[in-house]
Amino acid sequence: DTEVTQTPKHLVMGMTNKKSLKCEQHMGHRAMYWYKQKAKKPPELMFVYSYEKLSINESVPSRFSPECPNSSLLNLHLHALQPEDSALYLCASSQKSRPASSQSGDGYTFGSGTRLTVV
Amino acid sequence: QKEVEQDPGPLSVPEGAIVSLNCTYSNSAFQYFMWYRQYSRKGPELLMYTYSSGNKEDGRFTAQVDKSSKYISLFIRDSQPSDSATYLCAMSGAAGNKLTFGGGTRVLVKP
Numbered sequence: 001d002t003e004v005t006q007t008p009k010h011l012v013m014g015m016t017n018k019k020s021l022k023c024e025q026h027m028g029h030r031a032m033y034w035y036k037q038k039a040k041k042p043p044e045l046m047f048v049y050s051y052e053k054l055s056i057n058e059s060v061p062s063r064f065s066p067e068c069p070n071s072s073l074l075n076l077h078l079h080a081l082q083p084e085d086s087a088l089y090l091c092a093s094s095q096k097s098r099p100a101s102s103q104s105g106d107g108y109t110f111g112s113g114t115r116l117t118v119v
Numbered sequence: 120q121k122e123v124e125q126d127p128g129p130l131s132v133p134e135g136a137i138v139s140l141n142c143t144y145s146n147s148a149f150q151y152f153m154w155y156r157q158y159s160r161k162g163p164e165l166l167m168y169t170y171s172s173g174n175k176e177d178g179r180f181t182a183q184v185d186k187s188s189k190y191i192s193l194f195i196r197d198s199q200p201s202d203s204a205t206y207l208c209a210m211s212g213a214a215g216n217k218l219t220f221g222g223g224t225r226v227l228v229k230p
Binding site: 055 | 215
């Protein structure tokens with residue numbers, strides 16, 4: 001399995017709702033990431049987990065709360081979001097907080113994303 | 120000034136032509152260099168990865184890194200309509216735990 005699986009693919013939520021995005025990988029990668037991508041813009045890093053511990057928080061507002069229950073799963077809990085938070089949320093994983101290596105299957109792999117709309 | 124600069128395009132080429140993409144950067148600490156392809160409404164797909172300076176070839180794709188000039192390139196030979204996508208360069212420092220992306224170049228390959 002060389003994929004990062006994200007659910008749901010689409011999510012519409014109100015500003016008072018609480019929802020969660022889920023990400024799963026079974027490549028044995030020990031680093032997992034959340035990125036946010038607005039239309040026609042590159043992805044922007046939000047959080048990095050390394051060996052299930054939060055290692056980087058790019059000054060993300062507290063209405064976004066990440067969680068790494070185990071080495072294969074990464075969640076992003078959402079609460080009281082604003083319409084400007086509407087974006088494609090991408091999960092990624094890599095072997096050891098490294099973006100890629102020469103070994104196959106050891107790369108920095110992105111999921112297909114969750115397209116979030118806040119109304 | 121952005122850390123990584125990339126021409127947004129669109130770059131339109133006829134089928135079979137060579138597509139030439141490039142990025143410049145300002146942070147001399149970058150050591151890992153990647154190219155991603157992203158189709159509309161999909162996640163980025165890793166195409167090429169290079170560590171430090173040098174060239175790497177994989178099928179129709181060739182990546183070049185010139186650290187002295189802070190310049191990286193991606194060449195796509197025998198381009199196909201299915202290569203139409205946005206191409207993102209990305210790079211990181213030694214820790215490798217944070218990618219800095221260019222803005223992406225939209226490529227259109229016309230049949």
